[in-house]
Amino acid sequence: MSLNPKLIRKDFPIFQKNDNLIYFDSAATSQKPIQVIEAVADFYRKFNANVHRGVYRLSVEATEAYEGSRRKVAQFINAANSREVVFVRNTTEALNLVAHSIGINQMKKGGKIVLTMMEHHSNIVPWQLVSKIMNHRIEYIPFDGEGYLDLSVADKILRDADVFSFVHASNVLGTVNDVKLLCRMAHDHGALAVVDAAQSVPHMPVDVRDIGCDFLAFSGHKMLGPTGIGVLYGRYELLDGMEPFMGGGEMIKEVHLDRSVWNDVPWKFEAGTPNIAGAVGLGAAVDYLRGLGMENVRTHEHMLTAKALELLAELKHVKIYGPENPKHRCGLVAFNLGDIHPHDLATYLDNHGICVRAGHHCAMPIHTRLGLSASTRASFFVYNTVEELEIFQEVLKKAVKFFKLA
Numbered sequence: 347m348s349l350n351p352k353l354i355r356k357d358f359p360i361f362q363k364n365d366n367l368i369y370f371d372s373a374a375t376s377q378k379p380i381q382v383i384e385a386v387a388d389f390y391r392k393f394n395a396n397v398h399r400g401v402y403r404l405s406v407e408a409t410e411a412y413e414g415s416r417r418k419v420a421q422f423i424n425a426a427n428s429r430e431v432v433f434v435r436n437t438t439e440a441l442n443l444v445a446h447s448i449g450i451n452q453m454k455k456g457g458k459i460v461l462t463m464m465e466h467h468s469n470i471v472p473w474q475l476v477s478k479i480m481n482h483r484i485e486y487i488p489f490d491g492e493g494y495l496d497l498s499v500a501d502k503i504l505r506d507a508d509v510f511s512f513v514h515a516s517n518v519l520g521t522v523n524d525v526k527l528l529c530r531m532a533h534d535h536g537a538l539a540v541v542d543a544a545q546s547v548p549h550m551p552v553d554v555r556d557i558g559c560d561f562l563a564f565s566g567h568k569m570l571g572p573t574g575i576g577v578l579y580g581r582y583e584l585l586d587g588m589e590p591f592m593g594g595g596e597m598i599k600e601v602h603l604d605r606s607v608w609n610d611v612p613w614k615f616e617a618g619t620p621n622i623a624g625a626v627g628l629g630a631a632v633d634y635l636r637g638l639g640m641e642n643v644r645t646h647e648h649m650l651t652a653k654a655l656e657l658l659a660e661l662k663h664v665k666i667y668g669p670e671n672p673k674h675r676c677g678l679v680a681f682n683l684g685d686i687h688p689h690d691l692a693t694y695l696d697n698h699g700i701c702v703r704a705g706h707h708c709a710m711p712i713h714t715r716l717g718l719s720a721s722t723r724a725s726f727f728v729y730n731t732v733e734e735l736e737i738f739q740e741v742l743k744k745a746v747k748f749f750k751l752a
């Protein structure tokens with residue numbers, strides 16, 4: 347079934363306020379449908395209380411709403427057990443949790459971590475932090491000129507690795523990696539497989555059991571949900587054997603002056619009062635996306651990406667990064683237009699009602715590898731249309747004249 351973005355737009359108050367708004371920055375954060383906004387507001391209106399603590403009815407209802415969202419998220423990614431879903435703030439926190447708990451508490455000093463050269467900073471810096479403390483080595487699998495991982499060198503690089511952490515869909519190149527294969531390669535080398543799914547869970551069907559990953563991280567705000575809520579999926583046995591990342595209330599069973607006993611999984615990783623309303627909003631976002639159907643979401647974005655690549659390629663001065671085949675891409679395109687600085691181009695587009703991202707998109711190593719300091723990125727979601735892409739192309743043509751590209 348194909349999606350009807352014009353109908354979908356009616357659910358998003360931001361487009362009611364400005365129907366001409368062309369929002370091409372969903373890879374940074376998505377817009378929110380009324381169903382999510384209302385779920386958050388309704389929680390505060392009707393159910394607000396702290397979770398897991400109170401014996402009174404309101405607190406039981408708040409706990410049920412919070413834990414109900416955990417079950418929805420678990421089903422959405424096909425986790426075997428909802429206790430494999432840990433609520434965190436975002437992908438960044440999820441990856442920091444894994445890096446800290448595995449990298450410091452489980453790996454021996456001088457261990458080996460393998461990443462790829464197409465990682466977002468949030469899947470590089472946490473590993474650098476723990477490596478500094480533990481003297482671990484970090485090695486990177488490179489990508490080729492078209493933006494595909496160079497798997498010919500992967501086996502050599504993965505030798506003796508303890509952890510292999512990699513992105514599912516690149517937020518700059520758009521490449522969708524074969525994560526099932528990458529997980530298998532990690533396991534063949536006895537390494538844990540960690541997936542940064544920030545750009546995949548919102549946009550395509552993701553099944554953690556089919557992928558075979560050990561950990562998978564994503565953010566609510568990129569999938570129509572609120573900011574400040576994200577997910578770390580982890581296999582139960584692994585989470586159970588891990589030390590907590592943060593200490594405090596909620597994450598303990600007993601506290602004595604000289605020792606404490608941790609709570610069960612997943613609560614031992616959720617120190618302090620959690621983002622209860624955020625989790626409830628994420629549950630509503632999951633309902634919304636399931637209602638659309640993730641296969642349909644993927645098909646719609648594939649259609650938009652193919653069209654964007656086609657329209658951009660018609661422009662003389664454009665340089666597009668990442669795979670040529672739209673089937674291997676997620677719904678975003680990073681490019682440069684002649685020597686126009688991406689910040690100037692993004693400002694020009696903004697003056698014409700089009701929101702795009704400009705800069706290094708928190709992926710400096712990708713830009714360094716491409717010999718760039720910055721790029722302009724257009725990213726798409728369920729509320730974007732072909733008509734918007736056509737306007738985008740027209741405005742880019744005007745920009746070519748405005749910036750006097752030869």
Ligand code: PMP
Pocket residue numbers: 373374436437438439466468469513515516517542544545565708
């Ligand atoms: N990984 C990737 C691939 C991303 O695109 C992003 C967000 N740009 C992140 C991680 C970090 O997400 P967050 O800022 O929500 O933690």
